[in-house]
Amino acid sequence: MPPFxxxxxxxxxxxxxxxxLDITDMIVNHNVGLGAVCLLLIYTMPYFLQYIIPMSVMMAxxxxLLRMSGDNEIIALKASGVSIYRLVPPVLIFSAMGTLAAGFMTVYGVPHGTFRFKTLLLDVASTNLNVSLKERTFNDSFDNIMLYVNKIDPRSGELLNVFIEDRRKKGVSNTVIARRGKIVGDPKTMLYHMRLFDGTINQMDIADSASHIVRFDTYDIRLDLKAAAASASVAKKSxxxxTPKELARYIRxxxxKSKENYYGALLKLHKKFSIPFACIAMGLLAMPLGIQAKHSKKAFGVGLGLFFFLLYYMLLSIGSAFGENGSYPPVIGMWMPNALLGGAGIFLLVRSAKEKPVTIRWLESLWFSISALMSKR
Structure with missing residues (x-):
């Protein structure tokens, strides 16, 4: 438990x-309260914990077992006639506890945390709209408006090099480019105006196949946060x-109707259960690696655990990429990493029980070579 x-x-x-950096910017430059920032962090944590818990289970x-191997306790157990398989039940119980914790995060923590994070961020943005704007990032929080800001002055809040694509009028596309801009408005009504200075408006009328260019010294654009707040309602959850029940209804x-939405939702449904069960697969894989590497240091164990978790995450990412477009069933993409790592763990565990070596010498050699190179530098 302590290593975990x-x-x-x-x-x-x-x-x-x-x-x-984002937290520091919100507190120092935008005067966001510490309580709101702490809540934003709490709502973000379930998303991270769903990946951190399986990693921590494997590392623990x-x-x-590296400690037991290094202290020759594994050899003492074997000499006393205790089979390696006697170590499996406590590892499985510990991995099952990790599975329950990670499952709680994926099934309840992530959906509620993501939803609460979005609604709280809207509340924070309603008092200071600059919080929701990020430099060099396209922002589509407003209905039919795409906003891009090259730089934001942290002291004055002035926007520099602003690009706006306005499609609020049907059949007409307005592209606004301005050197400077500033946001003013009333947080209570959630109505804001972006005041732009020294720019041009490129208007394209699709119906008449006509285009116009207008230069301006000052130009106001109305921004309505109510539409963004409406998108955060329960009926419009992404x-x-x-939750799994809501996903099942959404899939049906x-x-x-929509192949992309169908496979994307099915992928997320399987992911909510495959990630928690990665705790068991990684726990089984960690057993033979820890038992065999009796001459390795803890630093090697940390590097070994990170290597296999990165391998798992890479396989999961590949499965997500191919499962979303329907190249193969999402169930395969989400559960294949568990099957591969868990199967490899069982295979290596059987070899360890039969006193056959687990081939990790090349990993040890690579790790010690990297460590020697870093120490020389």
Whole structure:
């Protein structure tokens, strides 16, 4: 248990490092309250934990057995007539506990956390719209408006080099380019105006096949956050915000209507259960690796665990890519990584029980070569 919680805290910190800059920017430059920022972090954590828990389970099993191997406890057990298979039940129980924890995150934590995060972010954006804008990122929060800002002045909140595609009027497309801009409005009514300076409007009338160019010194565009808030309602949840029951209903609804939405939702449904069961597959894989590597250091165990988790994540990503477009059934793409790693773990465990070596010498050699190179530098 101690290695599990240490790894859980360590990997959670690594994942949260990505959010540190955004958090600092919200607190310092946009005066967002610390309570709101902490809630945003809490709502984000279930998404990270669904991947961190299987990784921590594998690292905990691997590091524990590496310690036992290094202290010659595995040899003592064998000499006492205790079979390697006697170690399987506690590992399976521990992995099953990890499966339940990860399953709670994927089934309940991620849907509710994602939904709460979106609604809270809208509340924060309603008081300070600049929070929802990011530099060099296309923003489509507003109905039929695509917004792009090259740079945001952190002190004045001024927008530099603004690009807007406005399709609110049917049959007419307006492309607005301005050197500077600023957002003003009333947070209570969620109605804002973007005031642009020194730019041009390129208007394309599709019906009349006509185009016009207008230059301006000052130009106001109305931005309505109410439409964005309406999209956060329960009736308009995205598949990633749905529970398994809601996903099942959504799959039946879009079946035969939209191939892309059908396979995407089916993929997410299987993913909610395949990721938790990765704890058992990785726990079984960690057993023979930890038992055989009796001369390895803990640093090698950490590197070995990371290698196989990255392999799992790569297989999962490949399965997601091919499963979304219907190249093969999503059930194969989501469950194949578990079958491969779990099957490899069972195979290597049987070899360990029969006193046959598990071939990980090339991994040890690669790890020690990298460590020696880094120490020289």
């Amino acid at each position: 919680f240490i790894n859980l805290a360590f990997f959670s910190f690594i994942f949260l490092m990505k959010q540190i 099993v691997l590091m524990s 598949p990633k915000e749905m 609804k879009v079946k035969g």
